[in-house]
Amino acid sequence: MSKILTEVLRANRNYRSDFDKADLPMPPGRQFAILTCMDARLDPAKYAGLAEGDAHVIRNAGGRASDDAIRSLVISYKLLGTREWFVIHHTDCGMETFTSEIMTELLNSSLKTASVDADGWHDCCEGPGSTEGKYINWLTIKDQAISVTEDVIRIKSHPLVPSDIPVYGYIYDVKTGGLIEVPTATEAGQAT
């Protein structure tokens, strides 16, 4: 068992040992959702003050309003009753450090094409590369205020999103822990 797996299971035993959240209902108690980045430095429960049971948290590379994030938000609204949403990108995001072309080239030059041996998963790590990266939109970011605004507008404009849901746009500052409003996005997000 790897060191990480051992540590995660040990931490989970500690969490479980004094767990007192068995009776929380499925719908988020505070009826809101946050879409934010997967970045390791971000802890939405801490930076936005969430306890278990409070709010849906959707995270991907960049905190982007991908089709999958829209899927999650529509389920969040329609089946589980959230009525306000936040889009929170952040400073010093990895998504600013590359372009789709760079990612495609990296993958083309060094990442293994998947292969499975007769006896199971192939255990080699790097190979001749794969051109599959060309077929993925990596949703990179050039400017956080623009990406937040674009994502709020995309969510608000989506045919499956009710137009009366406020969508607040913010940037999390990894140097201060603070949330900075993106006014254009937030104005677009507030119901008129």
Add this chain to the structure above:
Amino acid sequence: MSKILTEVLRANRNYRSDFDKADLPMPPGRQFAILTCMDARLDPAKYAGLAEGDAHVIRNAGGRASDDAIRSLVISYKLLGTREWFVIHHTDCGMETFTSEIMTELLNSSLKTASVDADGWHDCCEGPGSTEGKYINWLTIKDQAISVTEDVIRIKSHPLVPSDIPVYGYIYDVKTGGLIEVPTATEAGQAT
């Protein structure tokens, strides 16, 4: 300003007031990533023992290995150095409570088609419905052990995923706070 927005910004001011994480590097310090559900009852930082800076956390409805989750995992590996991944679904998941057909019907019957007035966002909440839901795969779940196994296999089989990355499959029990291994998934996830 809504009650929720006021509360989130107040919580953030508290977090910011004694923030001491300004010097964390961008790559996750413990070099792993967790893919899990957006469910409000789940706090991956607590159930898996994460501090800010430790690990990437990717979340969507169900914790599914969607194309967008794959995008995030490949970026996590290739640009930011994670080398072990967890797929963690959970008991009592909202994704077990409906089917794609039910979701499509719900949206078709009651969710507003997006519209924008001349003076801004339309402020009505419900309308004639939208057939857009037909075009989305909602990635519902019938059985958590099966969904975890399928998602681990999908990730391991993806042409952009190096085959030597262990992918551990677990179910989080919302009644106990504990992680339950999904052996088939985890065996498939361990490099041979």
